[in-house]
Amino acid sequence: MSDEKKTAYDFTFTSLKGEPLSLADFAGRPLLIVNTASKCGFTPQYKELEALWKKHRDEGLVVLGVPSNDFSNQEPGNAAEIENFCEINFGVDFPLTEKVHVKGREAHPLFQWLGSQGGILSKPRWNFYKYVIGRDGKLVDWFASTTTPGSAKVERALKKALGE
Template sequence: MAKDKTAFDFEFTSLKGKPMPLSAYAGKPVIIVNTASKCGFTPQYKGLEEVWQRHKTDGLVVLGVPSNDFAGQEPGTSMEIEQFCEINFGVDFPLTEKVHVKGAEAHPLFTWIGEQGGFLAKPRWNFYKYLIGRDGKLKDWFASVTAPDSTKFERAVERLLKS
């Protein structure tokens, strides 16, 4: 059954408390990233914002999904997360409310990602990056150590945009 689903079948709530159905992005390439404000990888917000600014006219969507699942590195409220991201990194791309990305309480999208990408695709730290094709299928994923401004990631984004 989960094999028939796509990323566009899931829904989040935005940081502002509004429904955020991923079906709104159907037909667009999407990068989904589990984020945290107090992590060694937090500066990746800057690179993600640059990817968003460079490719949003191509239809690319970058979606940040804050989570406090790893070492309590996202303790803030929705308002605190939004202000932190905007003030420190100029984040303009959409952000969801804080959710769980692992374990029994994981948001269903992250359970689906694990089913699609296999055990290693499940987020094991903050700033895992998931590339979703225009068809809603998981095309690629990158662990925290792959920066958004790396050649490897940029090539994957270019492939995503062309697919």
């Protein structure tokens, strides 16, 4: 299937708990996908991501954290360590995938697709890049690490994805 015909729902991960995690299970629901890391200056964004999850999940939003160790080894832990860190420090209960690559030739296919959809600048250049996916599975907008999850820009993109 060509990249133009694909949607975010065509991709699969393994969850942090080692179970299959197909984005098709979220078909018709908007997604906020974020590549995460536990030892990054942007790690406190987990708190805002959890707040967005709580605020919008009844409207269908799924926040999906995708741990990656691609940037300065800032996610060195194993699955249990990542899960414990996120739960204890930020109360995270939104879905998390297993640790994957998000850049380069080894990048998870979803991140390759996101880069093809958003253009070269949309490819993660650091932790906590954010991707808003609409109910149709297409990229609505993306944001670099410095744009916080609670920012007006992200909120506007989420409202568009939620159909408000």
